[in-house]
Amino acid sequence: MNLVDTSGWIEYFFAGPNATHFTPPIENTKELVVPVICLYEVFKKVNLVADEARALQSVAQMKHGRVVDLTEDIALSAVLISLKHKLPMADSLIYATARACDGTLWTQDEHFRGLPGVNYKQARTGATP
Numbered sequence: 094m095n096l097v098d099t100s101g102w103i104e105y106f107f108a109g110p111n112a113t114h115f116t117p118p119i120e121n122t123k124e125l126v127v128p129v130i131c132l133y134e135v136f137k138k139v140n141l142v143a144d145e146a147r148a149l150q151s152v153a154q155m156k157h158g159r160v161v162d163l164t165e166d167i168a169l170s171a172v173l174i175s176l177k178h179k180l181p182m183a184d185s186l187i188y189a190t191a192r193a194c195d196g197t198l199w200t201q202d203e204h205f206r207g208l209p210g211v212n213y214k215q216a217r218t219g220a221t222p
Contacts, residue, residue: 094196099134125158128190
């Protein structure tokens with residue numbers, strides 16, 4: 094399974110310099126899991142830099158993967174991950190969801206660099222909004 098974090102989705106939707114890194118897991122919808130927190134963050138970011146119509150289109154595309162709700166197990170696992178790796182709340186929820194699904198987390202977010210099960214691509218300048 095693959096999980097693309099918010100930074101990867103934004104890069105993909107706005108054709109940023111690393112968009113091609115995120116294309117394979119995003120377009121392989123049979124292996125794609127999408128945490129609800131990513132729906133929230135992408136909808137918010139796209140609304141801020143574009144408009145609500147584009148944000149709704151983005152969320153609709155994300156929902157081609159399997160949307161994973163925030164469960165009690167994921168939430169509690171995220172707390173332990175946050176404490177161990179010093180991750181912010183949203184990042185720990187995303188990472189805990191990837192772990193719960195035995196998935197690989199695709200990201201360009203520096204917070205995840207070096208963590209097990211992470212496919213990290215360094216963000217390049219001139220990137221997305």
